[in-house]
Amino acid sequence: MEEADAVRRAARASVDDIEPPALRDELRSFIDGGSMVPGVLAVLTARACAADPAEGVVERAAGVQLIYDGLRLTRRLAREEPWRTGDPAGDMHVLAADVLVARGFYLLARTEAASAAVEVVRAFGRDQTDGGTADALEVDVLDLAVVAGATAGDVDPTPELRSVAADFARGVGPEFPPADSLASADAYDTLVRSVDGAVADH
Template identity: 45%
Template structure:
């Protein structure tokens, strides 16, 4: 899938300068075998939220009479964000954050530091790689309106993993803590990461084209998140239907907007 390949290349480029070679190869291996669902969903969300009639003004077009300098600067900034290559970079940022958090989750559950020295050494490399992936993902999203959502995603992940440890140890049950939306199941708690990352993808894609994700687009993604659990399948296995449904929703929203405008006083 061309979109997945483009996002993978952008993610690999974001970590291309990492050294030493062993760490660089480790990062490449993670991204080479990653499902690019979060990144491609970012692109699909951007496409879905481009509603008919909201055509981007070319940055080189003469300014409208009376347009202030701040307005011109804002137009040019939005123009840059709507550039396809720029949106692909943002999509890669979402993917990098997910891969870093997913790797952190895996290492936390397996506890490789209690095994052999070789396994512990690999785990040390893995933790370093996870930190780099998340940091580079933040860097790619730093100047977007999705940056706050990225921060909340990481914060939520930290709370969930702490809570998961409490669930497994029985501390939460004995303390009488509320079970929350996942029903107190460690596996469901883990799956919050995939749900949150999909929400981040939708947010990132929408704001890249100057829009806010529609409630119906959120509903489609929530249904999708419930199906994937704690891992994403290959893009080709799951996003074809999501692509069609997202486009259908965008057309419905566009029709609704036009109908509403026609009846406004």
């Protein structure tokens, strides 16, 4: 899927300057091993909102993707607790999770989606503390993807538009299927209809 490849390249490029090389390789491996659904949904939303691709759309999408990748790694570590078993890779994975989220924030920091990104991380922290639903992160990060994509096209992320993310995320469970699932779910056409409806209502 073309959009998935573009988001993955941008996400990988964002960690090119990370040292030491072992940490950089760990980050790239984790980026390559995950579903690109969050980033691709951000790109599709931006396209549905007629955003100019030259205005950092893929970088926004990569920011969403990196935040998700970092938080899902954090979630996995919280469940596996590798430090209890003396797994030497545990410390590296903790650092990788922090770097992924930080780089995601960096890419979204000067966008209209910055505050939504902060709220995703706060909600994740509350969910991990309170033992919330298994797919809470997935629901929240797809909402962030729609916000990031819509604002790239100067479109208000209305409840109608954001409901597309909620509908797709509902019942997906922990972690996403491959990005091609967005095509089979007609996500782009649904986004276009939601954008057109939001414009007509205002």
